[in-house]
Amino acid sequence: MASKCVGILTAGGDCPGLNAAIRAVARPLIDLYNTDVIGFRDGFRGLIENRFTRFEPGSLSGILTLGGTILGTSRDKPHKMIVGNEERDMTDVAVENYHKQHLDALVCLGGGGTQKNALRLSEKGLNIVTLPKTIDNDVGCTDLTFGFDTALAIATDAIDRLHSTAESHNRVILVGVMGHNAGWLTLGSGIAGGADVILIPEIPYEVSAVANAIIARTRKGKRFSIVAVAEGAAAQEKGPGKSARKGKGPKNDKDVRKEKKLSDEDAEIVEALMPVGGENTVLLAHELQDRTGIEMRITSLGHLQRGGTPTATDRLLATRLGTTCAQLIQNGKFGVMVALRGSETVAVPLEEVAGNRKTVPLDHAWIQAARLVGTSMGDR
Numbered sequence: 001m002a003s004k005c006v007g008i009l010t011a012g013g014d015c016p017g018l019n020a021a022i023r024a025v026a027r028p029l030i031d032l033y034n035t036d037v038i039g040f041r042d043g044f045r046g047l048i049e050n051r052f053t054r055f056e057p058g059s060l061s062g063i064l065t066l067g068g069t070i071l072g073t074s075r076d077k078p079h080k081m082i083v084g085n086e087e088r089d090m091t092d093v094a095v096e097n098y099h100k101q102h103l104d105a106l107v108c109l110g111g112g113g114t115q116k117n118a119l120r121l122s123e124k125g126l127n128i129v130t131l132p133k134t135i136d137n138d139v140g141c142t143d144l145t146f147g148f149d150t151a152l153a154i155a156t157d158a159i160d161r162l163h164s165t166a167e168s169h170n171r172v173i174l175v176g177v178m179g180h181n182a183g184w185l186t187l188g189s190g191i192a193g194g195a196d197v198i199l200i201p202e203i204p205y206e207v208s209a210v211a212n213a214i215i216a217r218t219r220k221g222k223r224f225s226i227v228a229v230a231e232g233a234a235a236q237e238k239g240p241g242k243s244a245r246k247g248k249g250p251k252n253d254k255d256v257r258k259e260k261k262l263s264d265e266d267a268e269i270v271e272a273l274m275p276v277g278g279e280n281t282v283l284l285a286h287e288l289q290d291r292t293g294i295e296m297r298i299t300s301l302g303h304l305q306r307g308g309t310p311t312a313t314d315r316l317l318a319t320r321l322g323t324t325c326a327q328l329i330q331n332g333k334f335g336v337m338v339a340l341r342g343s344e345t346v347a348v349p350l351e352e353v354a355g356n357r358k359t360v361p362l363d364h365a366w367i368q369a370a371r372l373v374g375t376s377m378g379d380r
Contacts, residue, residue, distance in 0.1 A: 003034060003035075004029075004036065004105075005037070005101060005102050005103050006035055006036070006037050006103065006105045006329060007037075007040055007047070007098070007101060007103045007105070007107065008025055008038070008039045008040070008071070008107045009040040009046060009106070009108055009109070010022070010069040010073045010110065010133075011073055011074065011075070011076075011108060011109070011114040011117065012043070012073065012075055012110040012111045012113055012114050012133075012134070013073070013075070013111070013134070013306060014068045014307075015146070015147030015306050016067045016146075016147055016151070016307070016308060016309065016310030016311070016314050017146035017150065017310040017314035017315065017318040018068065018069040018073075018109060018133060018146075018147075018318070019063040019067075019070055020064050020065075020146070020315045020318035020319055021133065021146060021318035021321060021322040022063065022069070022109070022322070023063055023319075024318060024319040024322025024326070025107050025131075025323075025325050025326050026060055027326075028323055029329065029330075030056075032326075033326065033330050035104075035330075037055045038053065038054050038055065038101065039052060039053050039055060039070075040052045040071065041072050042074045042076075043074040043076055044078050044081075044117060045074050045081070046071075046072070047097055047098070047106075048081060048090045048093050048094050050101075052101070053071070065309050065315070066309070067308045067309055067310060069109075075113070077113070077117055078093075078117060079091050079120060091120065091121070094121060095121070095124050098121075103127075104127060105127040105128070105334060106126055106128055107128075107129050107325055107329075108121075108129075108130045109133050110130065110133060111134035111136065111138070112138060112140075115130055115132070115139065115337060115354045115355075116355060118130045118350060119354040122335045122350055127335075128334055128335060128350065129325050129329060129333075129338065130336075130338070131146075131318075131321045131322065131337070131338055132146070132353075133145055133146050133318075134147055135148055135150070135151035135305055135306055136179045136184065137184040137185065137358070138179070138181070138184065138357050138358050138359065139337075139353065139356075139358060140352075140356025140358045141337065141352055141358075142337070142339035143339070143340045143342065144317060146318040147306075147310075147314060148184065149310075149313040149317070151178070151185055151306065152188050152192070153311055154304060154305050154307075154308065155177050155185060155186075155188075155189035155193070156189040158299070160193050162175060162226060162299060163193075163226060166225070166226060166297075169224075169295070170223045170224060170295070171224055171294065171296065172214055172226075172289075172292070172297070173224070173225075173227070173297045173298070173299060174227045174281055174284065174285050174299070175195070175226060175227065175228050175301065176229050176231065176298065176299065176300035177189060177190075177228055177229065177231065178231055178301070179200075179201075179232065180231065181201045181359065182202075182357065182358065182360065183200025183201050183202050183230045183232075183359070186199070186230035186233075187200050187230075189228065190228035191366060191369060191370050191375065195228040196217060196225040197210055197225065197375065197376045197377075197378060198227075198370060198376070199378045200360060201230055201234065202359050202361075202362060203377050203378060203379055204234055204235060204236035204379070205377070205378025205379060206235070206236050206378060206379060207287050207291070210284075210378050211287075211288055211292050213225075213376035214288065215292055218292075218294065225294075227288075229284070233378075281298055282298065285297075317340065320345050321339075322338075325338050328347055335350050335351075336349055336350060337350055
């Protein structure tokens with residue numbers, strides 16, 4: 001009988017590389033370290049509801065290349081769990097189930113929110129190790145998160161494809177890219193895809209500067225422009241979360257109900273269907289069309305960026321982080337996130353990671369490169 005037992009869960013949004021990481025954590029523990037490994041279903045909710053699957057030798061074959069997560073995921077937080085119709089603190093239940101399963105450690109794969117939730121459980125005395133995953137690449141204390149490279153490739157390919165239709169119809173296409181409040185994904189794909197304007201949260205834009213960049217291209221005989229817009233990008237004159245045109249923040253569910261006279265249920269559906277960064281991008285498109293006289297179109301890449309087969313880079317990164325995680329557990333090292341620093345994988349205390357969002361520095365080499373090839377960043 002195995003002398004140890006380790007649990008694994010995937011939390012937050014799905015992304016390519018999660019299954020590669022699960023495989024990389026579990027295989028060494030099972031095959032080399034004589035450890036039982038169980039996977040909790042649907043993130044922290046599965047831990048709280050004690051829903052899990054037991055990994056057997058050979059049961060992880062074939063998942064390296066699969067997108068998503070075989071365990072399922074959710075955005076539930078143990079200290080703010082919706083139970084019935086009310087929000088409850090279920091942290092003690094999570095701790096109870098950890099001990100009920102006789103776990104020696106719990107591995108949490110996730111982004112910034114997951115790191116904070118994991119720290120709370122660590123402070124309750126649980127042995128926790130985390131891995132940094134997110135297409136946003138915004139987890140602090142690591143050079144790279146797995147999932148980012150695949151999303152970068154998908155967004156770049158989308159921008160490549162939009163060039164032909166934009167040029168054919170003499171249009172400007174605004175491409176909505178994910179990333180929350182960090183511009184890594186939009187900046188990287190915008191540069192790689194040859195976007196003419198790149199708008200990221202770290203550099204508040206001026207509508208006039210964006211319009212002038214588009215007009216300058218038309219005067220050079222260019223028939224089209226591509227504007228890559230991060231979901232958190234905001235106009236300089238209005239500040240974060242404000243629209244470029246009317247100075248109003250994105251509509252909340254109460255605004256929607258008032259205007260459309262919708263029920264609570266219908267309003268939630270409308271809010272869920274709103275494209276990422278949707279209203280601000282629509283208002284920006286209207287403003288640019290008014291100023292330039294050029295037809296505008298919007299493409300929101302949405303959840304396409306999170307799906308599909310992980311790239312080789314993400315598989316390699318997830319495998320390296322996962323196997324290091326297994327070694328840390330075997331050596332009794334807990335309360336840490338496994339990070340990539342240069343060419344090395346290192347253990348970083350969760351206290352340093354939790355709440356530490358990594359945004360694009362204004363002097364970053366990518367920004368400098370974009371400017372040098374003539375890309376407008378939306379500022380003067």
